[in-house]
Amino acid sequence: MGDYSGDMATQSTESAMDGHARANRAAPAYTRTAIALHWLAALLIACNLALGVTMINLALSPFALRLYGWHKWIGITVFLTAATRVAWRWVHPPPPAVAMPLWQRRAAAGTHAALYALMLAIPLSGWVYSSSTGVSVVYLGLFPLPDLVGKDKALAAVLRAVHATLNFTLLALVCLHAGAALRHHVVDRDGVLARMLPFLRRD
């Protein structure tokens, strides 16, 4: 509340806020590093989901093979980013929760935990799937990763389905996550979204 350096244009909406939201407006944001890693992960995941869907619908060609290679590199980068975020979060706990009903806080915590788990599990499922098809992964074309399992067609079919299912689950949770953040910002008008996008702060 003490920081009035935010966007003055939003001041006109203040009268519409109830006291509850007012108390939350100035909720402290995540650290800049946490924010940067969050949006980096979001960007990489969006690109890689689009890349994955595109490449599997292309006929085989040298270009398609390159897309497969890039998809794997980006996936490993998502894993490294997620692992860094978990470590960062351990050392720098998130800011205190914005006041909201308990069920929302629990739903948010559960969604966040599931998102972290999927960001770690999906790249690993892709890597083990690639190994099961007999194709080894060389991260950025520089660092050969070990094959996690031997070539096995039956296993590959299962792992392909696992990789796809985990991705659909991630997509659903990302929609829930982003939808909830937007709802908090637009309907509840509290400071939830501003914690991850500080320029939205209304104070």
Next chain:
Amino acid sequence: MKMLHSFVPSLAVMLMAASGGAGAQGVLIDRSEIRFVAKQTGGGVEGRFRRWKANVDFRPKEPAKSHAEFEIELASIDLASEETETEVRRPAWFDTAKFPVAKFESTTVRGLGGDRYEIDGRLSIKGVTRDISVPVALKTDAGGNSVAEGQFTVKRLDFRVGEGMWADTDAVANEVVIRIRMVLPPVQ
């Protein structure tokens, strides 16, 4: 049914003897392998051939009298997926409709000392024949079988395997490492 049961193994023995020919050893196909590793955008891609025939007369003490012949059914390739297997059967790759079989026939077998041998021969794939040299190490397994293992590299473009857009060696490297493992029963 009883007759069929006894007939099948004896047929197998007959076929083995027939493919082996005089003085040849039947390679224990189920325990032998013809594998390869190609490189796709930098990463190794493993594969193997499921069906092939061999006619091997290997004489460790008189290597010069040894002889080896292989016929590999190229359509029997085992690769990453059915999609890639279908792709490499097409005309740009092996063109298995026109060239179903790859052949190798030894010309010279030399002892290199110890358990090492070198098999020179001619490899034919897709209508192209090249001289190749295959170093082989021989050992004996617990059952007294001879196990010959060797590895050599071929350049796929020498054999026109991967033409047109697939001649791009950044996507699929020119060099393909072929690994063979042949298990031969003890000489009677």
